[in-house]
Amino acid sequence: MRDLPGFDAFAADQAEPLARTALSLTGDPEAARALVVTALSVVAARWRTVRWSFPTHAAREALYAAYLKRPRARRAARGPGRLAPGRLAPGRLAPDTDAAALAEALTGLTPRRRALVVACFHDGHTTWQAAGLCRMDARTANTETVLAVAELRDRLPASFVTGGPPEPEAEPAPDETPQEPDGSPPAGAVPQEGPAPEGPGSEGSTSWASPSPAGPAEITPSAAPFVPPAASVSPPGNSGPGDRGEGPWEAALRRELAVLSARMPALDPVPLTAEATRIGRRQGTRRRALVTTMSVTLTALVVVPLAFGAAGLFGRAGQSANGGSPGVLDENAAVPTLPPSLPAPVRFAYRGFCTADDWDVLADEFADSGCAQWRVVATTGEQWRVADVSPVLSDGWQPLLAISGDGNRLVYFSAASSDFVMIDRLDTTTRRTDMVPLAEEVSPEDTHVVISPGGRWMAADFGPAADALRPRLQNLTTYRVRTLPRRMRVLAVSDDGTVTGTASWDSDAVPGRITTTVLLRVGPDGRTLSRTPVDSALFEDGAAVSPDGRAVAVAVERAHPAKGDHGLLVTLDSTTGRVLTRREAALPEDAHVFAVRGWANEHEVIVEVERILDDADEEEPAAEYSVHAVDVRTGAARPIMLDQAGVVPALWVPGTLR
Numbered sequence: 190m191r192d193l194p195g196f197d198a199f200a201a202d203q204a205e206p207l208a209r210t211a212l213s214l215t216g217d218p219e220a221a222r223a224l225v226v227t228a229l230s231v232v233a234a235r236w237r238t239v240r241w242s243f244p245t246h247a248a249r250e251a252l253y254a255a256y257l258k259r260p261r262a263r264r265a266a267r268g269p270g271r272l273a274p275g276r277l278a279p280g281r282l283a284p285d286t287d288a289a290a291l292a293e294a295l296t297g298l299t300p301r302r303r304a305l306v307v308a309c310f311h312d313g314h315t316t317w318q319a320a321g322l323c324r325m326d327a328r329t330a331n332t333e334t335v336l337a338v339a340e341l342r343d344r345l346p347a348s349f350v351t352g353g354p355p356e357p358e359a360e361p362a363p364d365e366t367p368q369e370p371d372g373s374p375p376a377g378a379v380p381q382e383g384p385a386p387e388g389p390g391s392e393g394s395t396s397w398a399s400p401s402p403a404g405p406a407e408i409t410p411s412a413a414p415f416v417p418p419a420a421s422v423s424p425p426g427n428s429g430p431g432d433r434g435e436g437p438w439e440a441a442l443r444r445e446l447a448v449l450s451a452r453m454p455a456l457d458p459v460p461l462t463a464e465a466t467r468i469g470r471r472q473g474t475r476r477r478a479l480v481t482t483m484s485v486t487l488t489a490l491v492v493v494p495l496a497f498g499a500a501g502l503f504g505r506a507g508q509s510a511n512g513g514s515p516g517v518l519d520e521n522a523a524v525p526t527l528p529p530s531l532p533a534p535v536r537f538a539y540r541g542f543c544t545a546d547d548w549d550v551l552a553d554e555f556a557d558s559g560c561a562q563w564r565v566v567a568t569t570g571e572q573w574r575v576a577d578v579s580p581v582l583s584d585g586w587q588p589l590l591a592i593s594g595d596g597n598r599l600v601y602f603s604a605a606s607s608d609f610v611m612i613d614r615l616d617t618t619t620r621r622t623d624m625v626p627l628a629e630e631v632s633p634e635d636t637h638v639v640i641s642p643g644g645r646w647m648a649a650d651f652g653p654a655a656d657a658l659r660p661r662l663q664n665l666t667t668y669r670v671r672t673l674p675r676r677m678r679v680l681a682v683s684d685d686g687t688v689t690g691t692a693s694w695d696s697d698a699v700p701g702r703i704t705t706t707v708l709l710r711v712g713p714d715g716r717t718l719s720r721t722p723v724d725s726a727l728f729e730d731g732a733a734v735s736p737d738g739r740a741v742a743v744a745v746e747r748a749h750p751a752k753g754d755h756g757l758l759v760t761l762d763s764t765t766g767r768v769l770t771r772r773e774a775a776l777p778e779d780a781h782v783f784a785v786r787g788w789a790n791e792h793e794v795i796v797e798v799e800r801i802l803d804d805a806d807e808e809e810p811a812a813e814y815s816v817h818a819v820d821v822r823t824g825a826a827r828p829i830m831l832d833q834a835g836v837v838p839a840l841w842v843p844g845t846l847r
Contacts, residue, residue: 197466204225224255225252227255231469297340305319306442308323310439534568539842577603578590593644596614603619610622635651645666648661648688653678660677673688673711687738692707708741718764721764730744730782735788757774774817776798781800792821795843
């Protein structure tokens with residue numbers, strides 16, 4: 190990863206210990222994986238500053254912060270220990286065991302108390318350090334920890350202390366060094382200090398442990414169960430909060446927490462790192478913008494009210510006689526809501542941006558206010574707020590909103606009804622689509638939605654989990670809903686109802702391949718029209734299906750990119766997977782294709798472009814984003830201005846962009 194050197198090695202090194210801690214916090218492997226992705230994405234966003242200091246501690250801080258923000262966001266849909274298909278699981282907890290009893294008892298604790306217990310008795314932190322992780326006063330943390338332990342004592346059986354630890358494995362011969370199957374040192378081994386390697390397979394230690402306050406928690410991951418150190422919660426001689434003794438019951442608590450965390454399924458570091466990197470890159474850019482905004486605010490505190498007043502005055506003065514916007518993105522809460530009908534097609538939509546007080550850096554989301562709501566921008570420059578769009582994003586920062594290519598219809602996942610709704614340009618009354626039955630629940634994080642270029646069809650999938658709804662297709666004229674016969678990730682739906690998507694499953698039939706991915710085309714009657722093997726990595730930076738459904742555009746890089754490469758725009762035949770065109774985009778210097786967003790016409794693909802700004806005065810080089818239409822036949826690129834200032838919002842979807 191050219192802009193995050195060494196991050197892939199760090200992520201591969203720390204994914205397993207972070208996942209074990211996350212499983213102890215949530216009790217759900219799926220939620221644990223989501224926490225790990227969030228933590229790693231926060232570190233990726235700050236990689237240039239934390240790489241040589243305390244990256245492991247930063248990751249754990251982000252992990253605990255994300256858990257405490259939404260501790261049970263996904264546990265309602267899946268019970269503890271529920272695994273997605275294809276995940277490797279060491280096995281469920283046997284009933285009537287101490288570990289099973291502890292898992293049940295932990296669910297009764299408040300999120301904060303559970304976090305303190307995990308930090309102290311699983312990760313091996315002192316209460317001082319646990320207080321920092323949970324962002325609370327140390328004395329309060331000490332009291333809460335004591336109460337949490339007392340609560341667990343009351344709920345656990347008396348036999349909890351007498352349970353014995355797992356049988357140790359046979360010790361190696363004296364002249365042998367114990368190794369795991371992947372060559373890593375055994376669990377509990379103390380990592381060696383030294384510079385970080387450039388990749389997971391480099392020689393030497395792969396630990397990114399640093400002299401941070403995290404202390405014992407920063408260990409080298411391995412495939413063996415993680416056994417925290419048996420040291421006291423507070424170091425000897427500590428006179429502050431947390432100075433308490435530890436007896437057999439606390440030792441049993443440590444032991445059974447290790448048993449619980451060892452049930453975390455193995456994580457594949459490659460897709461995990463790729464997902465965290467994609468999110469972290471955009472977070473880093475928005476974080477730099479936030480820091481700049483806060484600095485300006487602090488230095489100009491006295492004139493801020495005047496500046497806001499002037500901005501409001503100029504904004505009102507710049508509006509046209511009919512109340513329309515002058516064509517500049519208005520990212521405040523003053524944008525009006527949708528009128529009964531729109532005077533022109535929707536050109537694109539974007540999510541607003543709030544002030545520093547409304548921005549949560551760790552969670553990468555905005556507060557619940559009008560400034561964070563989605564807005565639609567018409568071809569005339571006017572814009573309106575759509576207040577009900579779900580703020581949840583699916584994988585890869587994909588919003589749950591889609592606009593037809595003609596700009597006359599949009600569909601989105603409603604936060605109020607937990608179902609998709611449709612809005613027509615001539616009648617903005619929301620219509621529930623009934624894609625999600627009233628008795629069913631879906632996970633928005635796993636959901637994707639698309640709409641056909643002419644707005645006649647919409648399709649959605651709800652993730653690969655065995656208990657998730659199957660993908661569905663709806664005719665927006667007759668409102669008939671059809672269930673597709675197999676699980677797939679929908680990429681597009683054409684005006685004749687043909688759905689294009691990808692399907693993946695575990696496979697051991699092909700040497701060196703763990704999963705198999707195919708590109709599918711399914712007709713509205715559910716019949717598979719074509720399927721061809723593809724590389725799933727092709728779709729990491731987005732994919733766009735041509736209006737006629739015959740080509741799929743993706744962004745890729747050369748295996749060995751040279752300095753100044755702008756990235757390749759490749760089109761694939763949607764039926765055979767054969768490469769149709771392969772062109773380097775003719776972009777400005779130091780710019781490369783960041784993501785594929787859609788098609789402008791039958792020959793041009795809409796891409797978002799990132800350009801790194803090398804400023805010698807900046808510790809972290811900033812980046813600017815722009816939108817271009819790239820001709821797939823020649824590579825020629827022309828800029829597309831979203832507004833007069835050339836601003837590109839963090840989250841946006843195209844409509845009638847040309």
